[in-house]
């Protein structure tokens with residue numbers, strides 16, 4: 001599908017030039033549709049047209065995967081304390097640059113039995129979706145290099161900044177899995193734990209991937225509240241291996 005979309009992106013303008021003398025509006029429409037075919041899966045985080053995006057995982061039990069983006073930040077230890085006190089495990093999708101500045105935080109996450117994954121090197125939120133292939137590759141590989149130096153192993157999972165992945169992301173990942181989410185609550189825009197919980201709950205079921213953030217004013221409180229509420233509903237928080245990740249619910 002990715003190759004077909006890319007081929008269409010190049011072929012459509014050529015056809016449009018040929019069609020232009022007969023039907024300028026049809027030619028223009030063709031170019032717009034071909035661009036929309038790339039923009040839609042790029043900007044829509046869980047769209048699968050450009051390659052697989054994990055949005056859930058395989059389980060027969062009431063298990064969830066909590067993923068926490070944008071660390072390491074000053075609240076990492078407090079979040080780990082909250083998770084460990086509840087017997088919950090999580091994967092931290094971290095920025096390479098922040099990890100290089102605080103390698104102890106990464107060692108602590110891993111040492112306490114949680115997961116670490118790649119969330120790009122510098123997290124260029126506004127531009128990642130339109131970066132060229134070399135820049136995308138640099139963002140992925142630099143973060144991998146930092147994490148390998150700290151932990152001794154290369155992460156097997158990647159999440160794009162703000163979830164936007166253009167056609168150059170999958171080729172840069174090699175054997176890594178691109179991870180989206182089942183449920184998110186826009187916890188970067190609200191700091192009310194109850195509001196976050198209300199937004200998450202309708203989308204949650206066994207095998208759901210939850211997306212939350214750290215480094216925000218009430219991140220520790222939000223994460224604690226979400227874990228408590230879902231444990232009360234019989235869920236446990238596990239680290240699914242990459243082999244159990246699925247692209248559809």
Ligand SMILES: [Zn+2]
Pocket residue numbers: 069070119123160161162
């Ligand atoms: Zn992020």
